[in-house]
Amino acid sequence: MVSTANFHTPALALAIEGISLALCGVANGGVQRMQRVMNPDLSGLPKYLSPIGGGSAGFVPSQKTASTLNTEIRHAAIPIIFNPSPISDGVEDMAPNTPSAARKLLKQLHPFNLLFGLEALVACQALDLRKPKQKAR
Numbered sequence: 001m002v003s004t005a006n007f008h009t010p011a012l013a014l015a016i017e018g019i020s021l022a023l024c025g026v027a028n029g030g031v032q033r034m035q036r037v038m039n040p041d042l043s044g045l046p047k048y049l050s051p052i053g054g055g056s057a058g059f060v061p062s063q064k065t066a067s068t069l070n071t072e073i074r075h076a077a078i079p080i081i082f083n084p085s086p087i088s089d090g091v092e093d094m095a096p097n098t099p100s101a102a103r104k105l106l107k108q109l110h111p112f113n114l115l116f117g118l119e120a121l122v123a124c125q126a127l128d129l130r131k132p133k134q135k136a137r
Contacts, residue, residue: 013081013096027073030119072111
């Protein structure tokens, strides 16, 4: 049993769902940044951020992990707030399911944090591979 404040909360539920959907856009941006920095044509860095070059996969396996995390985040963003079933003997025509929407948002945060930890790792590798800037004379 989940306790609620016993009042109609669609505005709060919609706000939570909005945050949940926004996380999808932010997460997708993280995946795209990782892929761009690994592309030598776009970043000027070694392919897949491999320090040894050649056929090395470098950080490309992290793209697969990032894609999976992004999928988990998007899957958890599927809106669930409106249940069309009448409740309270027909007095209320829908249930906003606000507690469920909040739990769903919390479920997104773990893969979201992992994704941005992974992006930070890729960014650190990119920084390590940069060529030092020449000093001005």
